[in-house]
Amino acid sequence: MTATIVWVYPELLSIYADRGNVLVLERRATWRGRDVRVLPLRLGDELDPGTADMILLGGGQDRDQVLVAEELRRQAPRFREALADGAALLAVCGGYQLLGHRYLGHEGDEIPGMGLVDLETVAGTTRIIGNVLLESRDEAGTPRTVVGFENHAGRTTLGAGVTPLGRVVAGGGNNGRDGSEGCRAGRLIGTYVHGPLLPKNPWLADEVLRWGLARRGDDRPLEPLDDRAEQIAALRAGNLARGERR
Amino acid sequence: MFATKLAVARAAGSLSRRVGRGGGTTLPGRVLTRLAPEAVERLSAGLPQGTALISATNGKTTTAAMAAAMLGPELRLCRNGGGANLLSGVTSALLQGADGAELGLFEVDEAALPEIARRAPPRSLLLANLFRDQLDRYGELRLLQRRWRETVDALPGTTRLVVGADDPAVADLGDGRPGVVTFGFDDPRHALPAMDHAADSAFCVRCGTGYRYAAVYLGHLGDYRCPRCDMARPPLDYAARDVRLDGLGPTCFRLDGPEGSYDVTLGLPGIYNVYNAVAALALAAALGVPPDRAAPRLGDFRAAFGRFERLELEDRGAVLLLIKNPAGANEALRTLAPALPGGTLLVALNDRIADGRDVSWIWDVDLETTAPLARTVVCSGTRAADLAVRMRYAGVEPERIEVVDDLPSAFDRACALAGPGGSAFVLPTYTAMLALQRLAAERGLTRPYWEARA
Numbered sequence: 001m002t003a004t005i006v007w008v009y010p011e012l013l014s015i016y017a018d019r020g021n022v023l024v025l026e027r028r029a030t031w032r033g034r035d036v037r038v039l040p041l042r043l044g045d046e047l048d049p050g051t052a053d054m055i056l057l058g059g060g061q062d063r064d065q066v067l068v069a070e071e072l073r074r075q076a077p078r079f080r081e082a083l084a085d086g087a088a089l090l091a092v093c094g095g096y097q098l099l100g101h102r103y104l105g106h107e108g109d110e111i112p113g114m115g116l117v118d119l120e121t122v123a124g125t126t127r128i129i130g131n132v133l134l135e136s137r138d139e140a141g142t143p144r145t146v147v148g149f150e151n152h153a154g155r156t157t158l159g160a161g162v163t164p165l166g167r168v169v170a171g172g173g174n175n176g177r178d179g180s181e182g183c184r185a186g187r188l189i190g191t192y193v194h195g196p197l198l199p200k201n202p203w204l205a206d207e208v209l210r211w212g213l214a215r216r217g218d219d220r221p222l223e224p225l226d227d228r229a230e231q232i233a234a235l236r237a238g239n240l241a242r243g244e245r246r
Numbered sequence: 247m248f249a250t251k252l253a254v255a256r257a258a259g260s261l262s263r264r265v266g267r268g269g270g271t272t273l274p275g276r277v278l279t280r281l282a283p284e285a286v287e288r289l290s291a292g293l294p295q296g297t298a299l300i301s302a303t304n305g306k307t308t309t310a311a312m313a314a315a316m317l318g319p320e321l322r323l324c325r326n327g328g329g330a331n332l333l334s335g336v337t338s339a340l341l342q343g344a345d346g347a348e349l350g351l352f353e354v355d356e357a358a359l360p361e362i363a364r365r366a367p368p369r370s371l372l373l374a375n376l377f378r379d380q381l382d383r384y385g386e387l388r389l390l391q392r393r394w395r396e397t398v399d400a401l402p403g404t405t406r407l408v409v410g411a412d413d414p415a416v417a418d419l420g421d422g423r424p425g426v427v428t429f430g431f432d433d434p435r436h437a438l439p440a441m442d443h444a445a446d447s448a449f450c451v452r453c454g455t456g457y458r459y460a461a462v463y464l465g466h467l468g469d470y471r472c473p474r475c476d477m478a479r480p481p482l483d484y485a486a487r488d489v490r491l492d493g494l495g496p497t498c499f500r501l502d503g504p505e506g507s508y509d510v511t512l513g514l515p516g517i518y519n520v521y522n523a524v525a526a527l528a529l530a531a532a533l534g535v536p537p538d539r540a541a542p543r544l545g546d547f548r549a550a551f552g553r554f555e556r557l558e559l560e561d562r563g564a565v566l567l568l569i570k571n572p573a574g575a576n577e578a579l580r581t582l583a584p585a586l587p588g589g590t591l592l593v594a595l596n597d598r599i600a601d602g603r604d605v606s607w608i609w610d611v612d613l614e615t616t617a618p619l620a621r622t623v624v625c626s627g628t629r630a631a632d633l634a635v636r637m638r639y640a641g642v643e644p645e646r647i648e649v650v651d652d653l654p655s656a657f658d659r660a661c662a663l664a665g666p667g668g669s670a671f672v673l674p675t676y677t678a679m680l681a682l683q684r685l686a687a688e689r690g691l692t693r694p695y696w697e698a699r700a
Contacts, residue, residue: 011448011449011456012449014610015386016604017606017607017608017609017610019609019610020606020609020610020639023609024639027639061386061387061388064449067454129604130603131603149603149604149605149606151604194606195605195606199609199632199635199636200635226644229631229635229644230635232631232634232649233631233634233635236629236631237631240597
């Protein structure tokens with residue numbers, strides 16, 4: 001059975017090279033002989049909850065965000081259905097913000113989100129920009145790191161019951177205050193970390209991939225890949241973040 | 247009093263050069279701005295033919311150098327030829343060159359344009375293109391376009407505006423402005439089969455609908471029309487037609503303009519250089535030097551260092567093409583592609599402020615179709631490790647990827663791999679390009695950039 005990676009609004013939600021996340025999932029499946037396909041979801045298309053196994057949402061420019069939010073709100077029941085049925089969802093930056101209840105702009109303008117996760121975002125007066133390093137754990141509870149780059153004006157606050165993706169070791173994180181970064185709820189992951197996110201954090205890529213394949217009945221463990229290049233890049237990016245942003 | 251301040255700032259520049267702190271291309275301007283905040287206004291107002299400003303994400307240095315080659319034989323120019331294109335760089339150039347000059351010709355950083363244009367209103371303003379570039383520094387593209395619009399709206403009516411018609415976001419800035427001059431590329435034989443991943447303004451700047459393109463030439467540049475509101479590429483005042491590209495060799499095209507048609511030969515490869523040339527020709531015409539005089543002056547034009555550089559090393563060569571953002575990198579790769587099979591590719595990715603701290607843009611470059619053509623890919627620069635990962639996912643086998651962090655060593659390695667009679671193809675980001683330029687200067691391969699100024 002072919003697992004489907006749905007790339008949501010590639011023309012509008014790919015500002016921080018989010019294409020890289022799609023590519024990494026696709027290649028890491030192909031290298032292992034697993035069958036995946038990439039399906040771009042265009043503005044106006046309906047998400048098919050039954051076949052959307054790995055759903056990817058990237059970041060957009062501010063103006064596009066309003067248009068995108070409207071469309072995503074319309075599709076929210078379909079996203080919810082897919083998630084309830086075991087699909088994986090990865091949302092970065094603007095896409096992450098839209099998972100929540102709303103985004104409050106500078107002039108009190110409000111963009112309602114999809115309401116998939118109990119979080120909300122308020123526009124800050126400055127942007128949080130720089131290399132970032134997180135302490136996280138994978139599904140099995142093994143300690144892991146997440147590295148990348150963040151660039152966001154939004155300050156996101158998680159609801160009391162929501163688990164962050166990680167704790168900030170160096171960088172700003174969700175809001176620059178509480179040390180949390182991103183969110184994790186079942187097979188849903190939201191984060192401000194791009195770079196893109198998955199190339200330097202292959203453990204996270206494999207987690208999403210495993211969920212997506214499992215939904216199509218492929219429960220075989222993922223064969224290890226030679227990720228030395230990724231490990232070196234991650235180690236260095238982490239050191240950069242530590243050096244700059246203590 | 248002003249004269250004393252000028253002298254102090256000038257002295258700072260020559261001191262900076264003498265102690266080897268670089269070309270003194272920005273320091274005197276910074277000193278002068280501190281001593282006399284109104285310096286840029288006063289010095290530019292003293293130029294009898296006024297100033298011309300050139301801004302774009304891609305190609306501004308080359309376009310400015312081309313315009314200088316066209317205008318230089320007829321007008322004494324004051325230029326910021328060293329690539330110092332912020333307010334401090336323009337002020338430094340005025341300080342060092344305004345005396346006796348007739349026209350100021352400055353390339354200006356996209357984000358610095360609003361302030362410079364406000365303080366020194368230009369006689370002519372060339373706006374060529376806007377691509378996604380260094381989001382960590384400039385913020386989003388749309389924000390930049392809004393600031394450019396405010397800048398254009400605030401220009402005096404006497405300023406001649408020259409705009410790239412093929413870029414919807416830029417063409418729109420000229421809409422309805424009296425005397426606006428448009429330029430573009432118009433040869434559907436060179437259209438891309440599809441828009442690449444780096445494309446930016448594929449949605450109508452007026453109504454948000456996706457554009458339909460009769461032809462895409464470079465990133466989002468091309469012949470577009472909005473199916474809903476009918477916003478379309480405006481008629482071209484200056485058009486490059488019948489374009490003949492020849493790999494890394496010279497390029498020929500026909501320039502159609504209001505003055506007639508002219509055959510142009512350009513010693514530079516690639517569609518992006520055709521864009522630069524048409525832009526410069528349109529600007530020169532707006533400044534009173536028509537194509538019949540301007541076009542022949544492109545014949546022996548040489549690009550600024552690193553934009554297209556051939557270095558000769560005993561029995562082999564190196565070709566350098568600066569990369570700054572996905573659109574520019576895609577064009578550089580498209581230009582190199584015919585020469586690349588079996589060759590050596592060196593990519594040097596730095597993440598200093600001038601390069602952009604965020605290196606995620608390499609994932610928007612279409613390396614898949616080109617990098618695997620090379621026999622060996624050498625990854626270098628401060629973010630060499632990120633590049634190695636990118637190359638792996640682009641389909642380059644691990645055994646053909648070499649990581650050499652130190653740039654001079656990487657350059658030597660790439661040249662060694664190129665072999666006798668061969669060439670290393672080098673794609674450096676901005677500060678890596680400067681480092682290679684220093685290396686080349688130390689080895690006597692070229693002159694330092696501040697000596698190469700026109």
